[in-house]
Amino acid sequence: MSAHATTARLSAYLDRELPAPEARRVEEHLADCPHCRSELESLTRVVGHLRRLERSAPPPVLAGRVARHVAIERERRGHGSLVQRLERRLARFELDSPVFTTFAVVLALASILYLFSASLQVIEHRRIPVRVAAPGPPVLGPRAEAAGLTFELRRDVWWQLGLSEAIEVDETYLTNGPGGRWLLERHPDLGTLLGRGQVVVLRDDGGRVVAIMSVGSSSS
């Protein structure tokens, strides 16, 4: 390197982003070039100024603002467009028309009858006995062992012994998500608990409280 090093090269050297052979050539050049050494020092000062710029946490009220706007948007996307479509369609009818009133009453009655018959089918299905699960880890009354830990069943949730139901969960994994699948590959016996109780709550070795939630039917 007989000419001076470019600013881009010195800048990348400063960031340790040059491949090793190129970095060595820059170092050899710097040893013999006061101009480039001065340039590098100058760049170092600029980077020093930048890295001393303060980092700030967002204002505490911002979390609430974001949550409120997200909730409004969720509401609008969930119901607003449907309401607008219905309003436009209803506007085509004369609302005091007897024909419309009769139609609305008939439609309401038909909806109620349909929902009632659908709920009867759900109740019928629930009467079908659930298949007995394959034998799993030993169940000690309302307790079970899995992943080397002891769990206690409380209201359909398997709690690691020692964890209170009042504790805040730090992280949740779904059994069909990548994190849930990763966990179940390493601790398959947790999957047997999830087949029975739907949710398992435990503490990891980082101190975080983790919940694993079964998604979908237990027969899947």
Add this chain to the structure above:
Amino acid sequence: MREMKAITMDAMPVGARDLDLVERHRYGDETAFEEIYDRFGGMVYNLAWRLSNDPEEAADLTQETFLRIHRHLGKFRGGSTLKTWIYRIALNHCRSRLGRKRVWQPLAEETERRLPDPRRGPEERALAHDAERRVAAALAALPSRYAEAVVLCDLEGLPYQEIAEVLGVRIGTVRSRIARGRERLRRVLEKAEGGR
């Protein structure tokens, strides 16, 4: 006191955690989005602050960015990390809101008015505060392509490869933008310090 046994999860890949958050969001778990804000709210806010040099503007930009994240989170497929994906959304929004029609201005006159009188006694904290304001103003006044690269490198601490993924450019371009950004800042700061 008996120590509680625990399960080891440190080896879980970051990508798996990211995708889990997204899956939970798709299933309607509202706490998933709260976790995303907790993890990335500070990152987005500081990015917006340094590009705008205005804390109130940064708060608005952060709020709007997270609305966009909420709208599009279901489309995240893990092609990048969630962090990179969020950086891209934040930068795109900052670019469109801040309006990149600025002309490069070295702020020379304004800086000269703020220089402390050397005849006064040392006031190190005031000097440091002044220096920070000059640097912050100069950074926000850079052309956006340079400001973004410098912020991601020197303030966010990302390696060049990750900056390239966020900006959607080659590493050589990242190197060049960072260097040119620093060079422009150096000229501004040296002029403000008396033309060293």
